[in-house]
Amino acid sequence: MNELPDYDSMLAVALGEARKGLAEGGIPIGAALFDNKGNLLGKGRNRRVQENDASVHGETDAFRKAGRQKTYLDKIMVTTLAPCWYCSGLVRQFKIGTVVIGEAENFDGGIGWLKENGVKVINLNSQECIKMLADYINANPEIWNEDIGEE
Amino acid sequence: MNELPDYDSMLAVALGEARKGLAEGGIPIGAALFDNKGNLLGKGRNRRVQENDASVHGETDAFRKAGRQKTYLDKIMVTTLAPCWYCSGLVRQFKIGTVVIGEAENFDGGIGWLKENGVKVINLNSQECIKMLADYINANPEIWNEDIGEE
Numbered sequence: 001m002n003e004l005p006d007y008d009s010m011l012a013v014a015l016g017e018a019r020k021g022l023a024e025g026g027i028p029i030g031a032a033l034f035d036n037k038g039n040l041l042g043k044g045r046n047r048r049v050q051e052n053d054a055s056v057h058g059e060t061d062a063f064r065k066a067g068r069q070k071t072y073l074d075k076i077m078v079t080t081l082a083p084c085w086y087c088s089g090l091v092r093q094f095k096i097g098t099v100v101i102g103e104a105e106n107f108d109g110g111i112g113w114l115k116e117n118g119v120k121v122i123n124l125n126s127q128e129c130i131k132m133l134a135d136y137i138n139a140n141p142e143i144w145n146e147d148i149g150e151e
Numbered sequence: 152m153n154e155l156p157d158y159d160s161m162l163a164v165a166l167g168e169a170r171k172g173l174a175e176g177g178i179p180i181g182a183a184l185f186d187n188k189g190n191l192l193g194k195g196r197n198r199r200v201q202e203n204d205a206s207v208h209g210e211t212d213a214f215r216k217a218g219r220q221k222t223y224l225d226k227i228m229v230t231t232l233a234p235c236w237y238c239s240g241l242v243r244q245f246k247i248g249t250v251v252i253g254e255a256e257n258f259d260g261g262i263g264w265l266k267e268n269g270v271k272v273i274n275l276n277s278q279e280c281i282k283m284l285a286d287y288i289n290a291n292p293e294i295w296n297e298d299i300g301e302e
Contacts, residue, residue, distance in 0.1 A: 054220070063205060064206035086245070092237075095300050
């Protein structure tokens with residue numbers, strides 16, 4: 001009888017997307033958008049490498065796949081990595097109420113700013129998320145830097 | 152002999168996209184990304200209505216169309232309207248050096264935040280941009296509110 005949202009199961013969906021991205025040769029970051037009952041609305045992954053598309057981050061892809069929603073206050077964005085400024089801006093503009101992150105070790109993006117602006121941020125501190133992305137960054141530093149706008 | 156960037160001509164490209172969006176029945180906001188010599192890299196427009204895609208704002212569309220770039224410090228994002236938080240986050244994350252806006256009357260988004268973070272912001276205060284969007288908002292308040300995450 002656990003009525004709390006099952007954030008670990010939600011993160012597993014985002015992790016599945018990240019692993020799919022890795023298998024495609026891409027940056028392993030995945031995300032998924034859920035409603036407050038835990039129903040999946042959309043999921044996605046970074047596809048910079050696969051499609052040469054700099055605009056597709058995990059969060060923006062999950063947001064797109066979820067289609068048009070009247071409100072996001074009751075929605076939960078789950079992502080394997082703390083959202084960058086681009087994706088944090090998405091969360092703030094559309095007032096997504098809750099952000100669940102797998103980790104903020106490899107990159108902490110805009111989570112402090114989101115908290116200051118009233119977004120509930122939950123860090124699951126997933127060792128699996130941390131290791132998967134750290135291994136990728138070590139092997140592909142140039143692609144990683146490109147993805148976060150560092151030269 | 153004017154060696155300054157011709158921002159008005161750049162804005163005309165973004166305005167052309169906005170008008171195209173309006174003709175398609177969409178929200179009339181357009182954008183274009185240029186290099187520092189004034190070469191067009193990509194242009195786009197809001198397509199929330201046309202494609203039911205909440206993720207396609209003018210700026211994110213222009214950014215996508217420009218493909219992967221090694222740096223954005225020397226790039227110029229031109230948009231008919233001050234960028235929302237989502238698009239301001241895009242500018243900040245990828246360190247786009249200059250943002251030229253048609254107007255900030257209908258919506259001022261994150262331009263103060265961008266300035267604080269070192270982005271050069273130029274407001275051309277275009278009456279054409281102001282009127283086009285104001286007319287759209289007056290006629291379609293619900294779609295406009297959806298696009299900026301207001302209920």
